[in-house]
Amino acid sequence: MADIRTVGVVGAGQMGAGIAQVSAQAGYDVVLYDVSLELATKGVEKIAAGxxxxxxxxxLDAGARDAALARLKPADGVNDLAPCDLMIEAATEKEEIKRRIFAQVCPVLRPDAILASNTSSISITRLASGTDRAERFLGIHFMNPVPVMKLVExxxxxxxxxxxFEQSKRFVASLDKTMTISEDFPGFIVNRVLIPMINEAIYTLHEGVGSVESIDASMRLGANHPMGPFQLADFIGLDTxxxxMQVLHDGLADSKYRPCPLLVKYVEAGWLGRKVKRGFYDYRGETPVPTR
Structure with a gap:
């Protein structure tokens, strides 16, 4: 089996750019692909700024920065992914979008290339079944923000x-990350525990048990969490x-995973968190203000 030397990343948003950055810093040649060269180039610019x-x-010393940037290439079309030994999909958490990406990139990749998804909850087995290389497909789930967070599932x-799988373990270790191995169940480990906790915090708000500020303060100071659940939800993105939660509810068929109606309402309103400057907090002023 060929060594991993060139890594392709599909999706130049926050997650994809982070994966591209840590891969380039670890010495891999990286091809960053998005729907246009302009978006891929903006992703590289975002990495350069970071x-x-x-x-x-x-x-970081300037020499290491320059070396990492020299390894990064924005893709001018899907064919630029052809040399990749490992391709990691880091698109939005929608199964139909991921399937379209795999249908697009599989014909371009070498037969021996490894294909991975950064999905945070969707079945790896099901995603793999829609590709031409189920035996060379796995989940490599990075945490956000990728350059800072040490864990990879x-x-x-x-x-x-x-x-x-063993080769993928070596790749993750080379990024100076700590890995956990999860079985292929909805949400895996982190989000199986974390997102229902956030959903329960939203139910606690919805039922009038406490305010956004009191619930966040309770979990920061009472449970020693670095961020309150509403701060964290806004950071993750309420749509995500x-x-x-919908993947957990559909996949496990248990009512305890029912998304809180208030979460649904915020997403329907387009109040998705920090990325749109409004979620459970309003970020349009100098300091965040609770919206409820």
């Missing part, structure tokens, strides 16, 4: 080849939280 901040803060589908 590396500049690390240099300014004394956490590795998820093996029912058909994932053992040698491919809802998508994961």
């Amino acid at each position: 590396l500049d901040r690390l240099v300014a803060g004394g956490k 590795l998820v093996r589908g029912i058909a994932t080849d053992e040698a491919v 939280c809802l998508s994961i």
Whole structure:
């Protein structure tokens, strides 16, 4: 089996850019692909700005920054992914979008290339079944923000080849990340525990037990969480939280995973959190203000 030398990342948003950055810093050549060269180029620019901040803060030397940037290439079309030994999909958490991406990239990739999804909750076995390489498909789930968070969940589908899984372990270790191995069940480990906790916090608000501020303060100071559940939900994106809750509810058929109606209402309103400057907090002023 060929060594992993070139990594392709599909999706130049926050997650994809983060995966591309840590891969380039670890010495891999990286091809960053999105629906247009313009978006891929903006992703590389975002990475460059992040590396500049690390240099300014004394956490990275300028030579290492320049070397990482030299390994990054924005893709001018899907054919630029052809040399990749490993391709990681980091698109939005919608199964139909991921399936369309795999249908697009599989004919371009070499038969021996490994295909991975950064999905945070969707069945790896089911995603793999729609590709031409189920035995070379797995989940590599990075945490957000990727350059900061140390954990990566590795998820093996029912058909994932053992040698491919072992090679993927070595890849994750080379990024200076800590890995956990999860079985292929809805939400895996992190989101199976985390997102229902956020959903329960929203139910607690919905039922009038406490306010946004009191619930966040209670979990920060009473449970020693670094962020309150509403702060965290806004950071993750309320649309992503809802998508994961729907995957859990559909996949496990248990009423305890029913998305809170208030979460649904916020998503329907387009109040998705920090990325649109309004969620459970309003971020349009100097300091965040609760919206409920």
